[in-house]
Amino acid sequence: MENSLIDIKEHVKKYANVITNLINVDVGIVDKNMRRVTGTGLYKNIEGVLALGNVYKNTLETGKTNIIKNPRQHDLCSECLDKNNCREKLEIATPIYCRDEIVGVLGLVCFNYDQKEKILNALDSYLNFTKQIAEFIGIKFYEYQEEALKKEREETLNQILNNMTKGVLVSDCHDIILMINNIGLKKLKLSSDYLGKKIKLITQNETIMNEEVYKLIIENNEYNVAGKIIPLALPNGKKSNAFLFDDIQKINNSIVQITNADNTINLDNIIGNSHATLSLKEYIKKVANSTSTVLITGESGTGKELVARSLHNQGDRKDKPFVVINCSAIPDTLLESELFGYVKGAFTGANQNGRMGKFELANNGVIFLDEIGDMPLYLQAKLLRVIQDKKIERIGSNKSINLDIRIIAATNVDLLKNIKEKKFRSDLFYRLNVIPISILPLRERKEDIIPIINNLIYKYNKISDKFVHTIEKEVLTALTEYNWPGNVRELENVIELMINMSSDEGIITKNMLPKNILNNSENTSILSNNLTFKENITLENFEKIEKEYIEKALLIYGNDTESKKYISEKMNIGLTTLYRKIKKYNIKV
Known part of the structure; x- marks a missing residue:
């Protein structure tokens, strides 16, 4: 929220009364938005009302002090919205600065010729006096802004600290607790009445998850915590420390989650x-x-x-x-x-x-x-x-x-x-x-090769978004006859390679085998009930092949709804059609 002179109107009112009491003229003060802050005489008790005078507006725009000796006849008065109601005999408008910004206008107004003559006879003195009062108001506004900014920073800091996942304990140079955030109170099971108590931190010369371990003592209570000490400088120039910490149990739980x-x-x-x-x-x-x-x-x-x-x-x-x-x-x-x-x-x-x-x-x-x-x-x-x-x-x-x-x-x-x-x-x-x-080694438990291949096909189909469902008989023969010096790791690499080489037909063929396995293969007929082999497709055996195709797809991808959707997409048929074929072929799911 933007600050305004209205926020310090009680202070401004005191300065306005001082001026009126000393030189017997009315005072009107507006903020940078032309809203009246306070005043005396005719301008008393009209805070917040929008001022209509063009002189104040010009002073805000130019930063110049305006001296209007002939109100209603001056050039600035020609466009004044309140010209016809004006009773002023003399007006002095002085800008109020805060740092390098104009934050308002201080106006001195004479409503009779005696007041006017008095001011004009000692104009320089009154101008200096007015500027000095405007400067006092600007200083007071600066102090208010700094205090407001400090409170805003403190509130923001407290919000940050209270939303941290770590405990935060701030102590002064005498180890007296100045502040503990909410999570810190919770971790230590303390109430806010521990503010002002003395603490003692004793390093244990060890770290856990890159945090130093300490024994924290508050009165007669001891806590094992891990954290770090951050030196701070308080606004009054005194030194203090912020201790950011976690309880050991939480860190141990984090270790379990990570590992x-x-x-x-x-x-x-x-x-x-x-x-x-x-x-x-x-x-x-x-x-x-x-x-x-x-x-x-x-x-x-x-x-x-x-x-x-x-x-x-x-x-x-x-x-x-x-x-x-x-x-x-x-x-x-x-x-x-x-x-x-x-x-x-x-x-x-x-x-x-x-x-x-x-x-x-x-x-x-x-x-x-x-x-x-x-x-x-x-x-x-x-x-x-x-x-x-x-x-x-x-x-x-x-x-x-x-x-x-x-x-x-x-x-x-x-x-x-x-x-x-x-x-x-x-x-x-x-x-x-x-x-x-x-x-x-895998060569001494070759019964495991086919189940491992099935599992690997499922794994790398998912990874590569393929739908490999068939391995040619010659390929299976070569894979089961090979001695696998690299064991399962080598078998996995070969399956990953062949799936990457496979086409949309979803068939692993002999030409996809690595040369060392291809050269090692023998003409041995090994049949596997777990995999479908490539056959010459005719009208007579088409339904048999389609049934085996669906059975193998369900075995590899599963029989839940998402898996069936995936299978139907790869078969280029609708999900309803796939359900109808499963029923037609009496496939158990």
């Missing part, structure tokens, strides 16, 4: 019909709730992380953090700080706030140490100590952090061979290998 954001993998994501795969899933169910360490072994690409995530999601820690670290992907010099974290100033180049390690991040949950066979020997000794003591210390700290954590490790190397070669500690191996899980 579990992509952890939607469960046993259903382990695809396969082989005895090995079905046994693996049953085994995971049995050991999921255990706190014992797990060692997953298997060739690269067999799905070790998939098994680890399924193990976590099946167990009673599924709502706790699941943190992954690849021991081979991080340089040896950095791996220790990644695992255990460090305090501020621990070493050159360290983050000035310190950093939480992966073990601390995974506390109360699960840590997955992938490629454990590549961990350097000196860290293997520290890891062994963590497993035994259930404690860690950040680099540069002598403070122990208790752990309630499950460790799952994985490797694609022969650890027993590494033990013989002095590359891996035998004691660590036995500590990790409490619950061993061995994943067979």
